[in-house]
Amino acid sequence: MAELNRTVLYDLHVSLKAKMVPFAGYEMPVQYSLGVMKEHLHTRSAAGLFDVSHMGQVILRPKSGDVADAQRALERLVPVSVLGLKEGRQRYALFTNEKGGILDDLMVAHYGDHLMLVVNAATKHDDITHLTTHLSELCSVEPVNDRALVALQGPAAEAALARLVPGVAEMRFMDVAKFDHEGAELWVSRSGYTGEDGFEISVPNDAAQGFAEALIEMEEVAPIGLGARDSLRLEAGLCLYGSDIDTTTTPVEAALEWAIQKVRRTGGARAGGFPGDTRILNDLAEGTARRRVGLLPEGRAPMRAGTLLFDAEDASEPVGEVTSGAFGPSLERPVSMGYVPTPLSDAGTKLWGEVRGKRLPVAVADMPFRPATYKR
Amino acid sequence: MKYTEEHEWLRLEGDTVVVGITEHAAEQLGDLVFVELPDVGTTVAKDDEVVVIESVKAASDILAPIDGEIVEVNEALPENPQLVNEDPTGDGWFFKLKIEDKSVLDEFMDEEAYNAFIE
Known part of the structure; x- marks a missing residue:
């Protein structure tokens, strides 16, 4: 190692x-x-x-000196309105791949003459390569070390x-x-x-x-x-990259469509134009076969990542899987999130999770499990 | 008090042995969030998995240190697993085993030997 x-x-x-x-x-x-x-x-x-x-902290600086050029450039890699981001503001974004999968999730901040990105640790080297490969004609990509x-x-x-x-x-x-x-x-x-x-x-x-x-x-x-x-x-219902989202999940499957502003969707002024746009715009229009949902186990046993989910106590095949799960100290009960077929994704739907060979009841629940207290 | 290499403590009370995990084990596991106890009346053999515990980090099993019959379990633990972290050698005990022969305890470490073992 x-x-x-x-x-x-x-x-x-x-x-x-x-x-x-x-x-x-x-x-x-x-x-x-x-x-x-x-x-x-x-x-x-x-x-x-x-x-x-x-x-990873990464500065994206426009070679033209006009930050709008960096904003436009970054829009090639994310299904997010970066151009709509005002000076002094930050926004959540996703790097997507050609299949509509998620390469990373990140924050983008507008500091007037440059953009500042914060990306995940495990993916930062790949992210910097990705940015350099696609944007270096228009921007300097500056890892902050x-x-x-x-x-x-x-x-x-x-x-x-x-x-x-x-x-x-x-x-x-x-x-x-x-x-x-x-x-x-x-x-x-x-x-x-x-x-x-x-x-x-x-x-x-x-x-x-x-x-x-x-x-x-x-x-x-x-x-x-x-x-x-x-x-x-x-x-708080927030995704952990590598567990709840990765290259095999699309933003709509992951219930992250709130991060895709209208202007980047079909009919918007800057619709598409990001990797995997065909798949992601189609997901937005048609829905997806599976969805990321919140899960509340009924008992005290945590249902951790990898726990298989079933639609009946005696079902032979799983319908989904937990991607994150732990005891929630503020809720004083176990909480999980995972992927289930969309028809089973409504809050209140009863499922079973298999823990140590036993099928235990678990209910689909709205997220966040606990309301956020952001100062808006 | 006697100690096993699995970081359990055993305390003889008449013809029963009280079993829990050591302070060292509780510290290593981190905060407990789940405890599943065996049924009273169960006959167990040494090394049977009798208790399931989960900490904030992971699940693990508590093994029966000796053969015997479960005659009592700590009913407070499933509702309040943190008792194990707060008082591992007192209120955080797991179960009591009825044993035939007290001499089976002789093979286990005393406190001095256990402290050396975890050094």
């Missing part, structure tokens, strides 16, 4: 007694001394600080961050802005991946540890590991 990378906050994690595990080529904290359950609940009741420096990325999430996130950076209190959900903090330029977005209000903050490597420590020293902020990050995003 290749040697694992470390983020610039590695020493801080170790000093905070984190349990470190390999994740997407990095040694990352899965939990700290609080443990997954308490870390999850702390994020929902106060504020949690996450190191997400393993994710000199910055850490942290997320501060939870109802106390605004108060905590505003103590260091007062301007962030003015931001709304999905706003982005740059701030100076003790001479370091911070790139801040009001977003995250927990269903909570909060921020993601890109901070220069040499300022990252001091910045993270200043937050952790605050009463309401605790460091949170990948374990709680997973249960938080699951309760």
